[in-house]
Amino acid sequence: MFIDEFQNSRMPQYDFSVTGFYQEACESPTCPHFITGSAMTILAMELVGTGALYGRFEFERIEAMTPYFATQLTHKAKKYYQADISNIMAPFIAERCGGNPFYINAVVKRSAKIRKPIHDMDALNEVLAVDITSGFIWGELHDQVNRWIHRLNNFNITKWILYLSALDENNDLKKDIIDVHKIQQALKDYEGVDIEIEQIQDILLKLSRGDLLESHMGRFTRIKDPIL
Structure with missing residues (x-):
């Protein structure tokens, strides 16, 4: 049994989870179960790493090809x-x-x-520009990114935070580190809203759970995915 995008079995905007009901099925002695998904952090840390499914699965991140x-x-x-x-x-x-x-x-x-x-x-x-805006890549990433924007639509600024986090504005060695203060100022300039730094960090943390960003002890960096 293969189940893809298993992280959608628990949606944060709904107070309901089906993972507990899956425990008996995945313990079948005759039918191995494989679960996959685009949000490995949620899969490993929240769904199969705790609760009813704890210890039922081993997990491995699929890395980029050499x-x-x-x-x-x-x-x-x-x-x-x-x-x-x-x-x-x-x-x-x-x-x-x-x-x-x-x-x-x-x-x-x-x-x-x-x-x-x-x-x-x-x-x-x-060719990249064509495919990213209207082709196969666009179809996949549009679904993935918009799904997370829908899940985390705090103050209707999640899409802005994700966009501003992706900007590559300089050649500094620390350019991949996301500056939350720049995001705060940009939101004031473009949206006319004054969002607390803690609120921005909370949204960044939730985006990192969906593997759209990376979190390192309170510091956030861009994911190592040039297309995304």
């Missing part, structure tokens, strides 16, 4: 979809996609579909 295998996948996808992609661009596609096989396949498939050769970085950026 640069070598991500490049090899790019070559194989290029051959499969008959895309016009130069060999020298394969490592760049793998890097820009963060080693994510879904992204790599989506970019190569989009290149073939719109008949846009990828022979340089400008062409790669163009």
